[in-house]
Amino acid sequence: MPYRANPFFSTTNTFFLPSVGDKVDQAIAQGKDVANKAELKLQDAKEAVKVAAKPPPTGADLYARFALAGALGCAVTHGALTPVDVVKTRIQLEPEVYNKGMITAFRQVIGAEGAGALLTGLGPTVVGYAIQGAFKFGGYEFWKKKAIDVLGVDKARENRQAVYLGASAIAEFFADIALCPLEATRIRLVSQPSFANGLAGGFARILREEGPAAFYAGFGPILFKQVPYTMAKFAVYEIAVEKILQVWGKTKGELSGGQTTSLNLGGGLIAGMAAAVISQPADTLLSKINKTKGAPGQSVTSRLIQMAGQLGPSGLFTGMGARLVMIGTLTAGQFMIYGDIKKALNATGGVEISK
Numbered sequence: 001m002p003y004r005a006n007p008f009f010s011t012t013n014t015f016f017l018p019s020v021g022d023k024v025d026q027a028i029a030q031g032k033d034v035a036n037k038a039e040l041k042l043q044d045a046k047e048a049v050k051v052a053a054k055p056p057p058t059g060a061d062l063y064a065r066f067a068l069a070g071a072l073g074c075a076v077t078h079g080a081l082t083p084v085d086v087v088k089t090r091i092q093l094e095p096e097v098y099n100k101g102m103i104t105a106f107r108q109v110i111g112a113e114g115a116g117a118l119l120t121g122l123g124p125t126v127v128g129y130a131i132q133g134a135f136k137f138g139g140y141e142f143w144k145k146k147a148i149d150v151l152g153v154d155k156a157r158e159n160r161q162a163v164y165l166g167a168s169a170i171a172e173f174f175a176d177i178a179l180c181p182l183e184a185t186r187i188r189l190v191s192q193p194s195f196a197n198g199l200a201g202g203f204a205r206i207l208r209e210e211g212p213a214a215f216y217a218g219f220g221p222i223l224f225k226q227v228p229y230t231m232a233k234f235a236v237y238e239i240a241v242e243k244i245l246q247v248w249g250k251t252k253g254e255l256s257g258g259q260t261t262s263l264n265l266g267g268g269l270i271a272g273m274a275a276a277v278i279s280q281p282a283d284t285l286l287s288k289i290n291k292t293k294g295a296p297g298q299s300v301t302s303r304l305i306q307m308a309g310q311l312g313p314s315g316l317f318t319g320m321g322a323r324l325v326m327i328g329t330l331t332a333g334q335f336m337i338y339g340d341i342k343k344a345l346n347a348t349g350g351v352e353i354s355k
Contacts, residue, residue: 176223
């Protein structure tokens with residue numbers, strides 16, 4: 001039977017203290033409140049355990065997350081550095097005009113064409129490098145895992161530099177097949193600002209006037225540029241990270257969020273500098289060959305040999321300063337973004353073979 005407060009001792013009587021019944025009712029209400037809160041906390045704890053117990057992604061799901069992280073990392077960094085890329089390309093294509101350094105070249109472009117000219121080719125840059133980044137990073141993780149499966153973890157660890165180089169080379173080959181048409185469009189827009197209004201217009205005009213083969217006129221140079229670049233990028237990054245961790249005396253799992261970001265930035269900067277120097281001659285040839293159409297009947301190989309002879313060793317390294325800034329910065333940014341997005345997507349299933 002529910003408790004009924006004594007009217008004589010009711011709290012409505014101002015002459016007496018609150019009744020025992022009121023106190024009991026209050027205690028019961030508080031107890032129910034505590035029980036409800038405990039039940040909610042228990043449910044929250046159960047949900048947290050379910051999330052924690054959820055296995056990490058594997059197979060196609062895992063590599064799709066790697067690809068997404070790589071696409072975002074490359075699109076953001078290359079898009080942000082479009083002005084630097086515009087100036088670098090102008091220096092390579094017109095060294096007789098832009099011959100007083102990167103800062104002066106910025107001023108020349110802005111003075112002659114306005115600040116908007118620095119964003120020329122932004123569309124194909126973002127789209128092209130998003131696609132390339134997906135193939136590059138996702139492919140690198142995929143082929144690295146395949147090599148580890150074939151060799152075994154111990155053998156792969158002993159030959160890890162060869163694994164890094166081989167996986168990155170294969171991944172970049174397929175990435176370049178996707179990138180080449182968009183890179184050809186970007187360079188044409190930068191070298192000839194009046195060629196078209198943007199990605200769609202430039203792509204359509206090249207296809208209409210020169211045919212599909214024109215998009216792959218620079219495929220040889222882009223392979224010579226991007227494959228060594230990517231091989232150096234991943235191999236040097238992996239080694240740099242390994243050495244930094246040795247100096248810190250920690251493993252990746254022991255790092256805080258800030259330390260992980262610093263690690264990715266530092267390793268990426270070192271890797272980017274090395275990759276920029278290795279790939280510079282092919283980058284110059286790529287810019288040259290996509291600037292204009294070749295002579296009727298002239299092969300891509302003969303055009304490349306002719307251009308290399310005309311430029312000479314010093315000419316092949318034209319714009320090196322601007323490219324060091326660009327590649328060092330964007331590579332550091334790519335590995336930072338890639339690492340952060342991988343963590344956010346719980347894409348941590350890759351096999352580690354570093355010592």
